[in-house]
Amino acid sequence: MKKLWPVLLLLAAACKQKEYNADLLVKNALVYTVDSNFSTANAFVVSSGRITAVGDIDSLEKKYLAREVIDAGGKAVYPGLIDAHAHFYEYGMGLQNVNLVGLKSWGAIVDTVNKYAAHKTEGWVVGAGWDQNIWTDKTFPNKARLDSLFPVRPVILSRIDGHAAIANQAALNIAGVKPGQKITGGEIETVNGKLTGILVDNAVGIVTRKIPAPTEQMIQAALLDAQRNCFAVGLTTVDDCGLPYTMVSTIAALQHKGDLKMRMYVMLEDKPESYEYLFKRGAYKTPGLNVRSFKVYGDGALGSRGACLLHPYADQKNWNGFLLSSKAHFEEVAKKIASHGFQMCTHAIGDSANRVMLKIYAENLKGKNDKRWRIEHAQIVAPEDVKIFGENNIIPSVQPTHATSDMTWAVKRLGADRLKSGYAYKNLLKQNGWIPLGTDFPVENINPMYTFYAATERKDLKGSPDGGFQMENALTRQEALRGMTIWAAKANFEEKEKGSIEVGKYADFVILDNDLMKAKGSELPNVKVLKTYINGVKVYEKK
Template identity: 60%
Template structure:
């Protein structure tokens, strides 16, 4: 009788298991932020074939699913994988092969770092990036005199952190054929007392950088893999790469098809005729890991190098307004082309004049509410009379919170006390459409997603300055910020139905953090670490 009873129990158990749905992974013992419309949480979730198939309580899920593997999250905190709505992934990878001048405290400090780099890299051009004169005691642009002394026979090009200014030595200028008095639309070659200082602004940089020999395919792939690893380590699972060529897209397709590149990328093609021809011929490109349907257009320069186009002169440089990088007629013509093909237009605009120019051109084609999701990248300084144009025409302001905390030390000098009120106005911009995508703009800013979160919510630097936060009335809430880094960023890419939240049917792109972003105190936010990163249910990063 006892054997019969045991057999019956075993039979019932087998029947019960056979009725369960097979799954790949059950994650439990966690606080899971689903980031759905209700901003709900769960303690467990089930993954199958790279997608979320259920969330809820562990005991309930185990009744319905038979998972091959189980992951005990040990009470930690799970979020959708972060989506960086504006960055330069391939540019970041390239920067890993060049002299890193970020954080230098003076021109002399930058030169010392360059000398160290040169000692280990003895051939070809010396290329670096990351210096920022606003971080130095002497806040004016340097001249190339010392570069000429140190490297008389080797071309040098050092790009400012924002990519909108650079300094070149005389050897590089000679190889590029740059001469005093050269003029160009959207660029400036600085001359003092009839002599080239080496400073190049915006389009002038391209004249010199075109002469740099490119890295080999092996070097590029090595750098891309390192860049991807660094991105997974900060919880990024999708990156908007802003301003690539058609040739770069083809390389990405090859790398992804071979499994050499796993990162999901939303690529904006740069504003070049060949890129328009490419996408018009191929049509929008969409796979699980690659989405190409938009164009990055360049409206004006940057505030730090005084290239941003302003309605009134710079407060710290009378009679200087900055400039547009192309004539308004060009912006109108590409808007017409993009609109007629149904693609997305994403335009860099920093200054209030740059933003007004692009807003008005967008409005001409969009004509009110729509779902084309045309974006203005940065939307950094907006005149108070122009905010309404975003909402009236469903134009998406795509912003990078760390720009506010990087620029806050000197933005008032550039703009004056009144005009600066319309700068870095994330809350006011968010109200226009009820949502806003967030990014970092790396390598212009630090790759850290937690610095993005901190800057959006707290609006202070790492030392806690200013005490009450910078223009704190435009801080975002923690929920708004998390949405901006996940579901709203996905929405800006037309991908909100496949990623950006941990809802049933979406990609199992998720991260495990050691602290709770929603509840950690101010000082803890910058100390939070990613424990694990999953992409499509596959673990792609684990903290040592």
């Protein structure tokens, strides 16, 4: 028996050593913490879904025994990426419909729609993504070919920015659209007394409201399909801009079931029922869902000439675009949101729309504050208006790929002088010392590596222009990474729980195949996500 004691003691010691005090240890990594000092580490520890320690592997291994160990093989590790402006649900629904992104002619669009309709033989034909600015003929298309192919079946195809669409006669008939019909904040194009099928901004809704509502099954499929693609590009939080309040319970239920793991910051649409819902129940906050803001549309898009400009478009005389609602409406909404303590987020593209909204914001914010009201896009801002952002702590929420997508044709819309005050991200950053970045997907590609590339190199995916576009407004790599992590979290009032790899925060992180801080500029768009984690649990791995 005495001989057995040493063996038993060894077994007891071995068992004691396996008393785990952590769930995950990530080591042999170049960890960009994105803390206030932008410090790096080579390891960190996760317990119960949160970061519990960050530092040197030797000291961490002495203190922690983790159930799982990830050897990052020297790869760069970053906080989970945050898209500060996207249309997550819309993107998911688009995956259920016909994709027209990148097609180079109206003929290619029609052929694609025809093939799609041959497979999906019932109901409306819905598509999105066409952009006349990339066609040889850059004029808006006409519905004649759609009418010929689909004399009875309704068709509506949205432009890439969502601010214009083309509908066939069958769809227009269902919606009761007539030649010469007028609508505030929109345009129903009529040529020689006949409808062309082109609808701009508020006119689009006349038709889309007639599309049968999606089933609960379709909605869930859209959210989960969008999630899958977003995890593959390293996104762990998305700001979904302008959802109906009814989506809150759907998202919450899917998250509660564990199916929807994507964290979401939801802005409710500018409708009476949205205000009633949130004012009555208050902000909705869980680890995965944050609802405390409203998305308001100030004007349309530059590509469809719906952006509201102080002076006429350079390529369309006597046309300044338009606001999508009256100034009185924006004033009423701002006052209402301010009085209830919520966040206002307003789409503003043109310099006139930005001026109107900045002045309304200033009247309600009254100087320095921490309400974090946001101007979404802030694309064209008159130089004399830029200071209003800083004076009232208004947050410019921008999407760098808009600059590189628009640069080849924006000069035609604006003229060279006015373009200089457009897409001025560095200048906007200086106003408050921080700036959140997003993509506006599905208007742009969901890939945040393109955001990083466009923000820092100011080039398109072909590497043009050689010297970069208006490089005085390029961001540094550190600024761009902050804009996609901690500053995006701050725009959502979430900087204390995510956006950096620091003790106490959610263990949301990504492992990349190349280091964004050190890679050549030309390599940045091709950086791939190897793994994506939420709460320290892997949600994506590159095959």
